[in-house]
Amino acid sequence: MNYQRSLGGDLVRDGSPAASGLSAASFSASELSTAGVEEVERLYGGLADDVRRLIDVTIRSAVDEDRVTQARALVRQAERLLAEQASPEPAGVHFNREGRSWDWGNAVVGVRNAIAPPVVVVRAPDGTVSSEVELGAAYEGPPGCVHGGVSALILDHLMGETASAGHTRVTVTGTLTLRYVAPIPLGRIWMRAWIADESGRKVTVVAQIGAGEVGTAPAVEATGLFIVPRWATDDGVPADIGSLD
Amino acid sequence: MNYQRSLGGDLVRDGSPAASGLSAASFSASELSTAGVEEVERLYGGLADDVRRLIDVTIRSAVDEDRVTQARALVRQAERLLAEQASPEPAGVHFNREGRSWDWGNAVVGVRNAIAPPVVVVRAPDGTVSSEVELGAAYEGPPGCVHGGVSALILDHLMGETASAGHTRVTVTGTLTLRYVAPIPLGRIWMRAWIADESGRKVTVVAQIGAGEVGTAPAVEATGLFIVPRWATDDGVPADIGSLD
Numbered sequence: 001m002n003y004q005r006s007l008g009g010d011l012v013r014d015g016s017p018a019a020s021g022l023s024a025a026s027f028s029a030s031e032l033s034t035a036g037v038e039e040v041e042r043l044y045g046g047l048a049d050d051v052r053r054l055i056d057v058t059i060r061s062a063v064d065e066d067r068v069t070q071a072r073a074l075v076r077q078a079e080r081l082l083a084e085q086a087s088p089e090p091a092g093v094h095f096n097r098e099g100r101s102w103d104w105g106n107a108v109v110g111v112r113n114a115i116a117p118p119v120v121v122v123r124a125p126d127g128t129v130s131s132e133v134e135l136g137a138a139y140e141g142p143p144g145c146v147h148g149g150v151s152a153l154i155l156d157h158l159m160g161e162t163a164s165a166g167h168t169r170v171t172v173t174g175t176l177t178l179r180y181v182a183p184i185p186l187g188r189i190w191m192r193a194w195i196a197d198e199s200g201r202k203v204t205v206v207a208q209i210g211a212g213e214v215g216t217a218p219a220v221e222a223t224g225l226f227i228v229p230r231w232a233t234d235d236g237v238p239a240d241i242g243s244l245d
Numbered sequence: 246m247n248y249q250r251s252l253g254g255d256l257v258r259d260g261s262p263a264a265s266g267l268s269a270a271s272f273s274a275s276e277l278s279t280a281g282v283e284e285v286e287r288l289y290g291g292l293a294d295d296v297r298r299l300i301d302v303t304i305r306s307a308v309d310e311d312r313v314t315q316a317r318a319l320v321r322q323a324e325r326l327l328a329e330q331a332s333p334e335p336a337g338v339h340f341n342r343e344g345r346s347w348d349w350g351n352a353v354v355g356v357r358n359a360i361a362p363p364v365v366v367v368r369a370p371d372g373t374v375s376s377e378v379e380l381g382a383a384y385e386g387p388p389g390c391v392h393g394g395v396s397a398l399i400l401d402h403l404m405g406e407t408a409s410a411g412h413t414r415v416t417v418t419g420t421l422t423l424r425y426v427a428p429i430p431l432g433r434i435w436m437r438a439w440i441a442d443e444s445g446r447k448v449t450v451v452a453q454i455g456a457g458e459v460g461t462a463p464a465v466e467a468t469g470l471f472i473v474p475r476w477a478t479d480d481g482v483p484a485d486i487g488s489l490d
Contacts, residue, residue, distance in 0.1 A: 022387055022428050043313050044303065050320045051296070051303050054327075055359045058289065058296055059336050059350045061327035068288050074323040075295045078316040082299075082306035090382035090389055090431055091304050105304045105385040107392040114300045115360045115383045137335035138360045140350040141402075142267055144335055147352040148405070148418045149398030156394035157386075172428075173393045178421045183267050186335055 022172075022229070027093050034100040044104070044112045047082075051114035052138075059137045101167065108157035119154060119191075121161050129162040130192040132214065139186065146184040151209050151220045152176070154191060159205040162193040163226035170232035171203060174225040182219040190214040201228040267417075267474070272338050279345040289349070289357045292327075296359035297383075304382045346412065353402035364399060364436075366406050374407040375437040377459065384431065391429040396454050396465045397421070399436060404450040407438040408471035415477035416448060419470040427464040435459040446473040 032040075054075070061068075091105030091112065104112035108119050117133045124130070133154075141147025156176055163171040192214070193207035203226040208218035277285075299320070306313075336350030336357065349357035353364050362378045369375070378399075386392025401421055408416040437459070438452035448471045453463035 022390065027388060043310055044306070047313055047317050047320070048303055050317050050324070051299055054296055054299070054320055054324045057324050057327040057331055058293055058359060059355070059357045060331040060334070061289070062330045062332060063327055065288055067326050067329065068292055071323040071326045072292050072295050074319045074326070075292070075299055078319040078323075079295070079299045079302050081312050081316045081319070082302040082308055084312065085307045086302055086305040087307060089305070090385045092385075092388040103385075105382050107384050107386060107395050110304070110385070112304045113383055113385075114303055137350050138358055139352050140335045140337075140348075140355070140358075141352060142417070143272060143337040145267065147398070147402070148421075149401035150352050152397035152401055152421065152423075153392070153394030156397055157392070160393070172387070173423075173425045175425070176393075176397065176423045178397075178418075180418045180420070183417075 022231075027095060030094045030096050032094070032096055034096060034098045037096070037100055037102050041102070041104075041111050048112050048114045048118075055114060055138050056136050106157075108154055117154075119157065121158065123161075123166060126194075127162070127165065128192060128194045129158055130190070130214070131158065132188065132190050135186055135189050137186065142183055144186055146186060146189065148180055148220075151180075151184065152178055152222075154189075155193070155207045155209055155220065155222045156224070158191055158193045159207045159222065159224040160226065162195060162205045162207070163203040163224070165195070165203075169228055171226040171228055174202070174227045176222060176224045178220055178222045180220050182217070184209070184211045184219045188212055190216070196223070201230075201233065202226070203228070267476075272340060275339045275341050277339070277341055279341060279343045282341070282345055282347055286347070286349075286356050293357050293359045293363075300359060300383050301381050351402075353399055362399075364402065366403065368406075368411060371439075372407070372410065373437060373439045374403055375435070375459070376403065377433065377435045380431055380434050382431065387428055389431055391431060391434065393425055393465075396425075396429065397423055397467075399434075400438070400452045400454055400465065400467045401469070403436055403438045404452045404467065404469040405471065407440060407450045407452070408448040408469070410440070410448075414473055416471040416473055419447070419472045421467060421469045423465055423467045425465050427462070429454070429456045429464045433457055435461070441468075446475075446478065447471070448473070 093103045095101040104110050108116050110116045111118055119131050119133050122130050135146050139146050139150045156173060160171060189211060191209040193205055195203060196206045197204040205224045205226060207222045209220045210216050210218045338348040340346040349355050353361050355361045356363055364376050364378050367375050380391050384391050384395045405416060436454040438450055440448060441451045442449040450469045450471060452467045454465045455461050455463045
């Protein structure tokens with residue numbers, strides 16, 4: 001994590017332009033083939049899955065100090081190995097000429113991000129977007145329940161994906177309103193979102209999240225106003241880059 | 246992560262009552278002394294810090310397959326060591342007779358949860374709650390920027406802490422409205438929240454989050470309605486257990 005503050009006060013990432021604004025240039029065209037993308041996802045996605053299990057047991061473990069010390073040494077050794085060659089930059093959002101896009105570091109869907117469950121978004125022919133995911137000990141807020149902010153995090157992402165209409169346009173979140181109806185026990189979670197209204201550059205999306213099987217009563221309901229930024233309505237914007245959430 | 250589905254369809258955790266509702270009994274009185282709590286936080290908090298660095302480099306690494314394979318073996322070895330003795334339960338929210346409370350698995354502030362940055366909440370004498378935190382590659386949404394849902398996650402938590410008025414009452418999120426004004430570059434983040442209004446069991450909280458130094462223009466503004474649940478207004482409710490977020 002190498003971030004520097006420029007003299008002007010804007011946060012900049014090492015060797016990159018200031019990220020204080022977003023533009024079409026924020027997205028990186030890549031020479032990586034789709035097969036190459038899938039190879040990286042297999043390799044590092046497996047590692048991220050291992051790290052997810054480590055996060056979970058770090059919360060639940062009750063071993064003695066000696067074992068924790070041993071575990072820490074192993075984790076640090078793994079970190080050093082992986083740091084031997086690493087980008088100073090966050091993962092970003094990339095796309096290739098085959099129309100494949102990837103956002104490996106995304107906090108909700110990033111396959112290389114062990115913070116992300118990750119959510120796998122499913123899009124129905126009618127435009128409805130849905131997913132099911134298992135949320136364990138790392139997503140806790142109230143005792144035994146999903147953190148209310150985690151529901152907000154996941155819904156914001158799902159709604160952004162929905163607003164982007166199958167990754168055919170860029171959208172940013174304008175406003176997001178969440179109504180908390182009931183607590184969600186940790187475990188299996190369902191979610192769905194759909195476009196309720198569209199007008200010019202404004203897209204209104206509605207979403208729900210709940211515990212257990214799809215179709216049970218929603219525990220949190222959300223309405224979001226998403227905007228197609230002016231810069232994304234110009235020519236030269238890469239297609240198939242999805243939402244900005 | 247051992248969750249089972251009961252015959253009745255409610256999600257239950259192994260060996261625990263159904264968590265489909267919350268009550269005063271959701272909070273666990275503990276015999277652990279405050280010194281004991283701090284010892285666990287030192288030991289496992291250090292491990293969680295190591296795991297946070299591992300999460301970050303798992304996103305940014307560019308080492309070859311051999312090194313990833315070695316790193317995976319080390320991570321799995323650490324996981325097995327920690328799993329030798331582990332609770333099947335999530336961390337929960339606990340308190341002791343000395344008035345100390347702890348929620349080690351909380352997704353925003355949990356010191357044993359490597360998903361949590363963790364945010365360290367500061368409370369001013371006037372009741373204003375604030376914090377500053379560094380958000381790296383694992384919190385990305387738009388390229389180089391904090392995920393909009395991560396801002397929602399953090400604000401929801403901060404606002405819940407604010408509504409709980411120094412952990413003197415239990416509150417749950419009723420509604421949460423977020424206005425996204427500008428993207429937040431990854432890096433140093435500030436946030437603050439305060440009570441705007443109180444009426445009976447309803448508490449209205451306002452919050453802001455932004456990039457860089459405290460006092461710069463907020464990038465996301467939020468208003469939340471928090472509720473003191475009826476069960477928390479009865480006698481016998483443990484004090485000092487904070488918000489339910």
